[in-house]
Amino acid sequence: MFSNNDSEIIEGFICPICKSDEKTAEDLLRHFEDEHSEEKDLISTFRDVFKSAKKKILNLDEKEFTKAIESSLSISKSIVRVDFKEPQNIGVLRDHFEYFKAIRNPRLERYATETNKLIIRLNKLLTNRPTDPQQIKQHEQNLVPWIDGKLVKLCPSCAKSFFFTRRQHHCRLCGSIMCNECSNFLSIDESMSIINPSHEVPQPESNTDVIIKEPEDTIRMCEHCLHLLETRKEMQDGRLARPFITKLYERIETLKKEVMPDIAMYEKIIKSLYKGDSIYTIADASALRGKIGSIAELLDDLSKKALTLKAQQGSREEALHKSLRMAAIKFIKEYMLELPQIPVEDEIKKIQHKRVMELNQKIERDRRLAQEAFEKYDLIGDASYPATSSKTGSALRTVDNWSGYQEQNQSNANDPLIIQINIVKGYIKQAREAMRFEEIESLEANLKELQHEYWLKTQQN
Known part of the structure; x- marks a missing residue:
């Protein structure tokens, strides 16, 4: 459309009266009906001009174009219209949530559907992707139809004309045309991470790594397709990302579960030593106590980190950080600081010596009782009793x-x-x-x- 001085060309869905760009045909019609409803003759003239221009651009028949206009108008009428300019009384509340959903839901569905199609095409492009550049181009053209370059004279993004120094390039996902300056490139690893969120993108070894990659290592796409894919990637990363306080909590809980069997075993070793058993030694108790002490120090350090995290004073985040610290301190006091002390070696030797003396006395008493039973019942020749007594004596003698x-x-x-x-x-x-x-x-x-x-x-x- 030409401006008043005929020296400037304005492109887009421009209102012929106020020269405002309404972005879409539906918004332009709605704007014209709302803002310029008094100009009846201009409305009919505008509709005729719009129909002819639309028909010429899209090569549609008159009937098809009329159906498209009627359907777009019916959709616009179905949306709840709210006059935000109407004055409101003080204290009166008005709910605009239905109007918000009526506009937002179709937009989200359209973006989600379009993004899913791009991801499906991206997956097909990466599946069985050849290595030869010529074969790569043929592979991409077979999967995504490219727009004929003869129909496009200007770059849709920068509006610069194409000639022998500014060549046409195609988006590998939607097939649209653009120049090289308006092209965007997505690496193969980043594309795989969008298709499969569990795929890890290798980090560069240094900041001096080459940024420009070969064409066979990247996928060319337009700004619109790249924006949709990056939005989906950010959404995926947001779902997988976890706050640092969550990682601290999980680490603290894991250490608690790992140390509980060690605490129970330490108490068992101490009881065994005081009973005079020789299964465990004081060195075992000392080593296990040292392990429990190191875990207690680690729990204390992790809980202190929770207090160093930034949080607004008096907020729920600050209360959460303090609760995590207090829970760790309580666990350390109840289960780690109240462990029984390791007994003195001389005390354990006395207990073991006392038990050996008791066992020897019991062995002698059992042997004497068995001898008296043999003499009383004249069963000295019976082999069952000696075997029984010797078995009992051997079991007692091998305690140490x-x-x-x-x-x-x-x-x-x-x-x-x-x-x-x-x-x-x-x-x-x-x-x-x-x-x-x-x-x-x-x-x-x-x-x-x-x-x-x-x-x-x-x-x-």
Whole structure:
């Protein structure tokens, strides 16, 4: 459209009266009817001009164009019209949410549908993508039809004319035409991350990496398609991204779950030491207590980080940060700081010596009772009673298994039981170094059984 001085050309959906650009045909018709409703003759003239121009641009028949105009007008009439210029009384509330949804929902559906189509086309372009540049171009043209360049004389983005120094280029997703300056390029890795959100884009090793890539490593597209894909990517990243306070909370909860079995095992070791058992040692208790202490320090540091996060004073975020800190402090006090102290080594030796004396007395008493029973019932020749008594005595004698069977003759070095006993002792040593105390308990039970079998074998011999 020419301006008044005929020296400037204005493009777009321009109102012939006020020269305002209304962006779309529907908005232009609505603007003309609302703002210039008094000019009846101009309205009819404008409609005739608009029909002829639309028919010439889109090569539509008169009937098809009339149907399109009627459908667009019916859609515009179906939208709830709200006169925002109407004065409102003080204290009166008016709900515009329905009007907002009537305008917003069709727009979102259109954008979502268009973006989904672009992602489907992008996936097809990347599937079985050849490596040769000529084959890549043919592959892209077969999937997305390109607009004929003879119909476009100007770049739609910058309105510059095409000639031999400004060549035409096509968008690989929608097939539209643009110049090289208006072209946008999306790398293959970024395209894969849009199709598959779990795909990780490799980060550049340094800031001096080459930004310009070869054509076979990128996909050319227009600004509109790139905007839709970037919007979808931002939405995906927003759903996958988590606040730092959430990561702190998950890390603290994981440490709590990991340390609880260690706390229970530490209390079990302390009880075992006070009972005089030799399954665990003071070194085991000391190593496990050190591990629990390091986890307590880590919990304290992580909870302190929550207080350093920025939050508005008196807000819910600040209250959340303080609650996380207080919960960590409470857990450390209740479960870690109140652990029983490691007993003194001399005290444990006295307890173990006392238990050995009690066991020896019990062994002697059982042996005396068994001898009296044999003499009373004249069952000395019966093999069942000696076997029973020897089994009981051996089980009691092998309680302190770390001091038993340590010295063996060279003639017994090839004995299968001796070999198995040494192997189990090696496993116990490795389990202690790794602080896998549950396995130590089961290995100690196996070692007792092997030592008992070896004792029976030596008694029979």
